[in-house]
Structures are given as C-alpha cells and as structure tokens.
Amino acid sequence: MLEKEQVYQILKEWEIPYEGVEHPAVFTMEQVQEQGLLERGPICKNLFLRDNKGKRFYLLVVLGDKHVDLRALAQQIGSTKLGFASEQRLEELLGVRQGSVSPLGVFYDKEGRVQVLLDQEMVDQPRLGFHPNDNTATLWISYESLLHYFDRCGHKVSLVTLA
Helix, strand or coil, X not given: CCCHHHHHHHHHHCCCCCEEEECCCCCCHHHHHHCCHHHHCCEEEEEEEECCCCCCEEEEXXXXXXXXXXXXXXXXXXXXXXXXXXXXXXXXXXXCCCXXXXXXXXXXXXXXXXXXEEEHHHHHCCCEEECCCCCCXXXXXXXXXXXXXXXXXXXXXXXXXXX
C-alpha cells in the first residue's frame, strides 16, 4: 500500500506542488463539510467501478457535490452495466482501502488495469482536493498537476460529462 507519507514524497520528487491538511477520518462528503475542508477548495469524490463482468475497472473522479448516474456513464463510455468494485479489487489494483479511494492510488496500478475517468467540470477548477490514499488528510493540487501525476504513473485520462 502507498501510505500518505509516500504520496507526499512522490509529489515532491515529481515537483508537483500541493497544500495538505491533516484532520480526523472522513468517510462522507457531509463529514468533509463538517471539517470545514470545502473552504480551502472543492473536494472530489472518487468511485472505483467495474463493468458487469468484473473485467474492466474504472476510477471515476468527480466534484464532491455531483450526482453520478452509473447507467448514463456506462452508456457514455461504451461499457456494460457499472457497479462498485469489491474492496478486494480496490486493495489489489489501487492499494487503498474503502473510504480512502483517491486518484493518487493509480501509482499502485503498474499494469494499467484501471481506466481513469474525470468529470469535465473539473477542468475549470483552480485546484482540487483529494485524500492522499488516507482519509485522515486532504491535499489540494491543480488540475494540470493532477494530469501530470497521471502521466507520470502511465495512465491516460478520459473526460466524461455528467448531468
């Protein structure tokens, strides 16, 4: 597993600027709001999904207040029915536990089995908040820096439009 201190080290080595804050563990967007984290910038929610046969895996990153219609998303990306992947697959492919899903977990996916899907609305945000693979901290980086991170990890990104 990629611990948050390792995430910070990788960001530093790759010269990706970030601002981070430690806080009590948060599991929901409501808890994020209660901690006052939204005052620093938008926080994203991250959904680890799989197709109907469990053969294709997706990491969907969206702004935290966004509703996700999995049926419409499946149609948009040309997938069979989408559902949430198991905790076992989450740990196996992204090296994180349930409740700590983060786009920064793609570092762990050396075989490129997880396709990254980003909500189109994230493009215009000056910075975005994520867990550093641990829900007791949040860090904010720019959209461009997030793309740089994915590139360094060998992951291509697909933009999706969510209603």
